Amino acid sequence: MARLLDETAALLEIDAADPFRVRSYRRAAEAVEQQTTPLASLVDDPKQLLAIAGIGKGMAANIVDLERTGSMPLRDELLTKYRPSMLDLLRLPSMGPKTVALLFSALQIENMDQLETAAKEGHLAKLPRFGQKQVDKLLKGIEDHRRNSGRFRIDNAGETADKIAAMLREFPGIETITPAGSLRRGRETVGDLDLLVTGPACEADVVSAAVEYVATLPLIDVLLAKGQNKVSFTLRNGLQVDVRLLPRASYGAALQYFTGSKMHNVSLRQKALKRGYTLSEYALARLNPEEGESSIVAAATEEEIYAALGMQWIAPELRENCGELEAAEAATLPSLITLDDIRGDVHMHTVATDGAFTIREMADAALARGLKYIAITDHSKNLAMTNGLDDYRAQAHVRAIQAVDAEMEGRIRVFAGIEVDILQDGSLDLEDETLAMMDVVVGSVHSAFQMPSDEMTARLLRAIENPYLRILGHPTGRKLLRRDPYVFDMDGVLRRCAELGVAVEHNAAPARADLSDLNLRKAKALGCRISVNTDAHSIDDLAKMRFGITQLRRAWLEPKDVINTLDVDAFLSALRPRPAHVGA
């Protein structure tokens, strides 16, 4: 529904509608996307729809139509004038609604193939604002779009940011480099990289030399723009990088501004205006300064700016215009979970299956990271390609893990576990006798392609009834940028997990970002015990915990919401109790 509303906004824009009307459709799309209760249940009660900020009478009617019929009159009408394929064109660089409308009215161009043909055959030249440069840029844009229209994983973008930062630091007088944008906000993926740079070399009178240095970095594939203090370029993998060089005095304002999100900033600026200020990327300033009074109120740090607006400083992960501004005004922001709060990591692999290190090596590495307990959870036999453990090997592996636990002499506890496969019918692929030996049984689905949603739901519901299963591992099976999540009744499964005391795992590895922040909020609301684990296959993977924490923070989670923050004894008793007949 959010996508349909967003498309309608784009079509309205192409139709040259009132820009504020367009914005209201965009706002409604965002509001719809943020809902944690199914819209179907709100449709029958208009009061609940109208209670959502950004949804008024007209939009509520649209939402009811979308829910009941899958479309709405305005969208249908616009689609008789324009084509859905024209929306793809908006993704090309320097292509906005006006240009798309012009191309359609003048040359009947309605998709990317037609645009490419027209560009190559020189038909564009007769249009206003279309010189050779514009045409070249467009052709390059089409090529890039086909090669790489996706976003980039946060860990890969982070590594790239580090690499560029190291090069920038070579320039004398560049001191501080901070990634902003969605990387700083901790989104799972980023569309581009925003790097803010400051230091003596960035002061207004000398900045041009530093700009020149940035614009000639050897890793640049295409230089897109070079301004007084901004350089934009793409890398060979298609990632766009925006570097901004700013004086110290306004660094906080710039950091706030370029961290976003857009909707957070728009709301913040509105609040500033109501207080008689104007906020830009340079400063928070008085609208009408008294004679002889400086207009600048705050600019050097983010803390000053939020404080001057009567707010607590807001962690970047929360800046999505999702209630954080109101909470900051009321001083009721949550004390978000941090990496230091994490004491255990209970999902990892060793050389016994598809890991790269031994039990002892994993334990030593975890100890070095300050963890108090871990669980070794290698694969079970159904994952033959990983050399998965059958009952006999799994039982021997338990004894090997217990031996390492003894070797560690209490410096870190090493629990015996297994990542048991949940089969098609919802049963587990090891005997109860084997599972009974495990401290931590993580149940995971490893094959669910094209399984209907209701079968998948039944499979998970049956699996979590097994009394030995203590953690539902990477529940959605999602692999970011590679695979769609398994589709099932998420609410129903989470609710049953909460009832049974089965913990739900948030897999910290960026490639396996399982529970989106939305689902994490749902899990919390439904009373689930949430466990964050790295699913480490090597000692380096243990560092990925920080990406998991970022997603937890985006879901407004505090230490008490995650069981891995507990001491070892409390952690074990937070898990579903093991069946009584196991004995002492």
Added chain:
DNA sequence: GCCGTTTTCGGCCCGACTGTTTTCAGTCG
């Protein structure tokens, strides 16, 4: 199309860069 300590009309965030417009429109973040 939404919204209200300026409440049913008249506002709605702010600035930089590009290209080719000789004064600024369109795009972008």
